Amino acid sequence: MKAWLPALLAGRLIRLAWLLPLAAVGLFTLISLAPIDPVQAYVGGRTSQIGPEQRDAIAAAWGLDRPAVERFANWLGQLARGDLGQSITFNAPVMQVIAARLPASLALIGLAFVLSFVLGTALGLVAGATRGRWPDRVIRTIAVVMAASPGFWVAILLVAFFAVGLGWLPACCATPPGQLAAEVTLADRWRHMVLPVATLSVVGIAPLVLHTRQSLVAFLDSPAARHLSAHGATPLHLAFGPGLRHAAGVALTLHLAGAGELFGGSVLAEAVFAWPGLGQATVRAATGADAPLLMGIGLATLLFVFAGNLLADVAARLADPRLRGPA
Amino acid sequence: MFRPLSTMAIALSLMLPVQADARPLVLAIGGEPDGGFDPIMGWGHYGNPLFQSTLLRYDAGLNLIGDLAEDWILSEDGLVWQLRLRGDAMFSDGTPLTAEDVAFTYNTARAAGGLADLTVLKEARALDATTVELELTEPRITFVSRLATLGIVPAASYGSDYARYPVGSGPFKMVEWREGEQLVVEPNPHWHGGAIAFERVSFVFGSEEAGQALARTGTADLVAVPPSLADAAPSGMKVLHVDTVDNRGLAFPMVFRTGGTTAAGTPIGNDVTADRAIRVAINQALDREALVALALNGHGRPATGPADGLPWDNPEAAIPGNDPAAAMETLETGGWTDTDGDGIREKDGLRAAFQVLYPASDSTRQALALGASDQLREIGIDAQPSGSSWDEIGALMHSEVVVLGWGAHDPSEIFYLHHGDYAGVDYYNTGHYANPTVDAHLEAAEAAPSFDASLAEWKAAAWDGETGFSLKGDATWAWMVNLDHSYWVSDCLDLGPLQVHPHGHGFPITHDLPSWRWTCE
């Protein structure tokens, strides 16, 4: 019965096998094009203490004095051995930087994923069930407005209101200051997550609401639903019963396929909340001209998007057996 | 300075038993080194290196005093430093610090290609357990600032993870570093410098905004704040404005435009500012107090040189500004007169006009450019402020006037800014200034037999009675202001005497952190 799964996996792995090297070449080319002088970015405000000779020494230490082709060959060689190179800004292996910062980002993304899925689907169902009436209009308007709001602006408004205005929630960081990791309570961790997760959920919620609403509307127009409603089922009842079953698979597929966008959103959310995750590292890497780290992050997020898409494919097939033919 | 309150508090605290839950100190002053706490890669340049100690250190008056080194001499030819170490220094893991560790640190840093510039070091050698010798490739007295900033690492345990798990002979040892969030340190029981009043110190990183939020909730004891926001300190905290040499001035193109270009193809020279009368008149005319009020909201002090108040500054080289009459006389004498009645002077058909470039993202420099422009118009000079990006400034800084900023605890900056060899190199000598006498003074300073002896030469480079780079001499710059660095400090925290701060707001304030004290219970 699950015969489709190995075939799907094999097909996707083959795609990954040619996508990864292509992306590696593409990323290296992109980053080599950058006109930013990494040595100047590294020296930064210390210009007066780092003489020209030392600048040359820094460039040599990073291998910047060698031609691009040689650097690329070196990088590929390292990559083949599972080594992403050394981050300039963080003075540590790229792998280690990513591994250290990924969990904080994944916590945000994971929670936002679940929250926006639950909220988005529920709101979509309510909207579909009350089509044309005020709840539908209100929900659709909110969804469209959210889709048009820059996520980082929402974050700033949340900070202004809940952190500065009301003082209910912390404005930044993942933990309260002055405490060791071991001393931070779980309640504190959750409190610090509320605003960033809320911000990030806004990114994923709008398409889900509109899509769920549409698939519910289609379902309510179907003969089966008309039959049920003729027997006295209310639209809300239909929506959260058979309608949910009908819409959830499609919604999950859509949501998984869009999970990569949550990472993009987390770059901005982490910038506002000073969240110590991979998004913050991405911005540091870009502003600090840290090419090895940028390439590492590029490849890591590629895998992230790939996994999201793969899960979306699996979800789609679980929800709709007709798709289980040859992939 | 006598502080009855703090003295009493210290006395009291000595009598009381040590409290188990002594209040931890929480600082939100930025300064997180992304690359970790490895002095060899450049950690600990300003402020306290926390985990390591250095051979020498600057006191609050920027005089050199010993830290790990008990005494030190420089050879006659200025090439070899010999330092004798104190015998009781220990790393936080309990192993003793020896001359071998010092030699290892210096040799490794020279070859590492990090942010510690030791290119002038030839070799470091341990002569015995407590004597170390540092040989230079050429006499360079500013090497002492390396002696005062390069923290010593243990040769035995230094490795690739050192930056994240530092071990040193400094006042603190690391407890936990959560990157991007905070650093928690505790006193190093083996430190040779005495007792520290805090059981734990936390440095909160994240953003500058985050620090302010913490201050408002009363969770941070010291917060770096932008001067424009500083006046509104939250309750329980006071505003502290620290004097700095974080300066801003107008850098003049010093040569006439002869068609020369830089390696990048951008033009060099400006026929107006190449005339000394113009530069001197600008320096005479500028009302720096007014600029401080306008651009810094009063939080700053007038600047007359690149290192105001530092030991290598020459106060005699300064001239009082805010004297438009003198400025106009200088211009008249120099042949600049307003012949066509448009309010702007001319000389041989050349208008006294130039652009004043500033990075438009920097509102302080913008205000300075606008303010200076207004003041100069009154003496008949048309200085046109122009907001640009750093890229554009990089292309035009050799042919137009630019608002630039410097300020280091290291006189080699004076060398880089004024020596002919650095003409057109990076942002150093943007004006392509070259005066053989000044070059000779600068070289003599670097070749001086001792740091104290070099001071006279640095001062002479600014003004030796006949010439110099300062306002009295060639007037290579029109320095305008030194910024204040603003902090909110807990009412209960005594920071003791403070240094004049360098360029860079935030972490430098920790320089004397081990001697800070709580003043209330």
Added chain:
Amino acid sequence: MSDATKLPLCLPEHLRRPQRRAKRHGIVALAILGAVLAGAVLLPDGALSVNAATRAQPPQPAHLMGTDLLGRDIAARTLAALAQSVQVGLLAAGASTIMAVVLGLAATFGRMADHVVGLLTELALGLPHFVLLIMIAFAMGGGTAGVVVAVALTHWPRLARVLRHEAQTIAASDYVAISRALGRSRLWVARHHLAQPLVPQIVAGFIVIFPHAILHEAGLSFIGLGIEPHLPSIGVMLSESLREIMAGHWWVAAAPGLGLMLVALTFERFGEALRQLSNPAGEEA
């Protein structure tokens, strides 16, 4: 009882409705666009300048949206920033649309071309949108040019796919075969049979890309990789507003965000209406 049963009764009106709606949304969107651009040009001299006497004032008659820490009027700055954003957005969305047209149509020139375009699409969609934007903006060294290129290089795949599909459908149709049989050149066929049905799609595609372009531009500028900080831009204003928010100056963030949202919203609605117009069945699909 439900709308579902009523729907077939109002079908004629339902078919007319999208057109009127598209027109209505279009007028609103273009009016806002025009107002922003004209408003920015008409700003009086000195409206953007620093003024020490009016630092950090909340909204009031003289400064409708308040002032920032340097005493600059936020309403005026927002207007100038929006004009900047809109221009960059138009340029970037235009470039992206051109890319989509070229690549979408190129895909119809044989299997090889189709494969290459498919590959490029996979690559462009392989990274999270915003990460790819950061990479390209970094490669361009940041700045306005960087934003335009980054947005142009990342927003084409969706439209390209639609165009490729349409073009292939048309190319396979009978009337194209007849035209070819009558000896018409490829170019003639492309101009007469392809261009006409595709133009509305392209316009709708452009309108849909535009709000994304300005939102992403603001995001890039916010993290310091976008429009140069000395030019007024919404992203830079919001990033500057962060520090003032902590002091309770909420108004500093209000106007720029609202303005950006308003522009994005009206164009999103316009694009959606246009899309439904060119694909009427698509409303419920």
